[in-house]
Amino acid sequence: MLAFGPDLVHVPCGANDLFHPEPDFTTIEQTLRRVFELAAGTGAQLTTFTLGKAFVVPKFPDWPDRVRKLNAITRVLAADHDAVLVDMWDHPLNSRPDLLSADRIHFSTSGQAVMAAEVVKGLAAVLNTNQGNIA
Secondary structure, three states: OOOOOOOEEEOOOOHHHHHOOOOOHHHHHHHHHHHHHHHHOOOOEEEEEOOOOOOOOOOOOOHHHHHHHHHHHHHHHHHHOOOEEEOOOOOHHHHOOOOEOOOOOOEOHHHHHHHHHHHHHHHHHHHHHHHOOOO
Protein backbone atom coordinates (compact mmCIF):
# COMPACT_ATOMS: atom_id res chain seq x y z
CA MET A 1 0.00 0.00 0.00
CA LEU A 2 2.82 2.39 0.88
CA ALA A 3 4.56 1.94 -2.48
CA PHE A 4 1.37 2.93 -4.27
CA GLY A 5 1.42 6.34 -2.57
CA PRO A 6 -2.33 6.89 -2.28
CA ASP A 7 -3.93 10.23 -1.44
CA LEU A 8 -7.13 8.62 -0.20
CA VAL A 9 -7.72 5.22 1.43
CA HIS A 10 -11.07 3.79 2.47
CA VAL A 11 -10.86 1.49 5.50
CA PRO A 12 -13.70 -1.04 5.76
CA CYS A 13 -15.41 -1.36 9.12
CA GLY A 14 -15.08 -5.13 9.64
CA ALA A 15 -18.75 -6.00 9.27
CA ASN A 16 -18.13 -9.59 8.16
CA ASP A 17 -16.67 -10.35 11.59
CA LEU A 18 -20.14 -9.90 13.05
CA PHE A 19 -21.34 -13.10 11.38
CA HIS A 20 -19.23 -15.31 13.66
CA PRO A 21 -21.35 -17.12 16.24
CA GLU A 22 -19.51 -15.26 19.01
CA PRO A 23 -17.56 -12.27 17.67
CA ASP A 24 -14.33 -11.54 19.51
CA PHE A 25 -14.48 -7.76 19.74
CA THR A 26 -11.00 -7.51 21.23
CA THR A 27 -9.54 -9.26 18.19
CA ILE A 28 -11.75 -7.24 15.86
CA GLU A 29 -10.50 -4.01 17.43
CA GLN A 30 -6.86 -5.13 17.26
CA THR A 31 -7.17 -6.17 13.62
CA LEU A 32 -8.95 -2.98 12.60
CA ARG A 33 -6.43 -0.90 14.54
CA ARG A 34 -3.62 -2.53 12.55
CA VAL A 35 -5.46 -1.87 9.26
CA PHE A 36 -5.98 1.78 10.24
CA GLU A 37 -2.32 2.11 11.25
CA LEU A 38 -1.11 0.64 7.95
CA ALA A 39 -3.45 2.87 5.98
CA ALA A 40 -2.51 5.97 7.98
CA GLY A 41 1.15 5.13 7.43
CA THR A 42 0.69 5.94 3.75
CA GLY A 43 0.02 9.58 4.61
CA ALA A 44 -3.31 9.36 2.80
CA GLN A 45 -6.58 10.81 4.02
CA LEU A 46 -8.61 7.92 5.46
CA THR A 47 -12.34 7.38 5.17
CA THR A 48 -14.56 4.83 6.89
CA PHE A 49 -18.19 4.38 7.86
CA THR A 50 -20.30 2.86 10.58
CA LEU A 51 -23.05 0.40 9.82
CA GLY A 52 -26.65 1.50 9.61
CA LYS A 53 -29.37 0.02 11.79
CA ALA A 54 -31.69 -1.03 8.96
CA PHE A 55 -29.83 -4.30 8.36
CA VAL A 56 -30.99 -7.05 10.73
CA VAL A 57 -29.91 -10.69 10.96
CA PRO A 58 -32.67 -12.72 12.64
CA LYS A 59 -30.23 -15.61 13.25
CA PHE A 60 -28.46 -13.34 15.75
CA PRO A 61 -30.94 -11.78 18.21
CA ASP A 62 -28.10 -9.64 19.56
CA TRP A 63 -27.36 -8.21 16.09
CA PRO A 64 -28.08 -4.56 17.04
CA ASP A 65 -25.68 -4.87 19.99
CA ARG A 66 -23.03 -6.39 17.73
CA VAL A 67 -23.37 -3.49 15.33
CA ARG A 68 -23.26 -0.94 18.16
CA LYS A 69 -20.03 -2.47 19.49
CA LEU A 70 -18.41 -2.52 16.05
CA ASN A 71 -19.56 1.04 15.37
CA ALA A 72 -18.04 2.18 18.68
CA ILE A 73 -14.71 0.60 17.68
CA THR A 74 -14.89 2.22 14.25
CA ARG A 75 -15.63 5.65 15.73
CA VAL A 76 -12.64 5.47 18.09
CA LEU A 77 -10.26 4.30 15.37
CA ALA A 78 -11.51 6.94 12.95
CA ALA A 79 -10.91 9.63 15.58
CA ASP A 80 -7.49 8.22 16.46
CA HIS A 81 -6.42 8.40 12.80
CA ASP A 82 -8.20 11.59 11.70
CA ALA A 83 -10.33 9.60 9.28
CA VAL A 84 -13.42 11.02 7.65
CA LEU A 85 -16.18 9.08 9.39
CA VAL A 86 -19.55 8.63 7.73
CA ASP A 87 -21.83 7.63 10.59
CA MET A 88 -24.72 5.67 9.10
CA TRP A 89 -26.22 4.34 12.36
CA ASP A 90 -28.71 7.19 12.89
CA HIS A 91 -28.71 8.47 9.31
CA PRO A 92 -32.21 9.23 7.95
CA LEU A 93 -31.42 6.80 5.15
CA ASN A 94 -32.21 3.92 7.53
CA SER A 95 -35.95 4.60 7.25
CA ARG A 96 -36.09 4.06 3.46
CA PRO A 97 -38.10 0.97 2.57
CA ASP A 98 -35.86 0.34 -0.46
CA LEU A 99 -32.58 0.87 1.39
CA LEU A 100 -31.25 -2.66 1.09
CA SER A 101 -30.38 -4.47 -2.11
CA ALA A 102 -31.81 -7.86 -3.08
CA ASP A 103 -29.31 -9.66 -0.82
CA ARG A 104 -30.84 -7.79 2.18
CA ILE A 105 -27.32 -7.09 3.43
CA HIS A 106 -25.82 -4.31 1.32
CA PHE A 107 -27.27 -0.92 0.52
CA SER A 108 -29.14 -0.60 -2.76
CA THR A 109 -27.74 1.72 -5.42
CA SER A 110 -29.67 4.64 -3.93
CA GLY A 111 -28.26 3.84 -0.50
CA GLN A 112 -24.75 3.60 -1.93
CA ALA A 113 -25.27 6.96 -3.64
CA VAL A 114 -26.27 8.59 -0.35
CA MET A 115 -23.26 7.09 1.40
CA ALA A 116 -20.98 8.31 -1.38
CA ALA A 117 -22.45 11.80 -1.07
CA GLU A 118 -21.80 11.70 2.70
CA VAL A 119 -18.17 10.72 2.05
CA VAL A 120 -17.82 13.64 -0.37
CA LYS A 121 -19.30 16.00 2.25
CA GLY A 122 -16.85 14.69 4.83
CA LEU A 123 -13.91 15.11 2.47
CA ALA A 124 -15.08 18.61 1.56
CA ALA A 125 -15.12 19.53 5.23
CA VAL A 126 -11.53 18.29 5.59
CA LEU A 127 -10.47 20.24 2.50
CA ASN A 128 -12.17 23.39 3.74
CA THR A 129 -10.46 23.04 7.13
CA ASN A 130 -7.07 22.42 5.54
CA GLN A 131 -7.44 25.36 3.13
CA GLY A 132 -6.70 27.69 6.02
CA ASN A 133 -3.48 25.79 6.75
CA ILE A 134 -1.98 26.25 3.29
CA ALA A 135 0.79 28.84 3.29
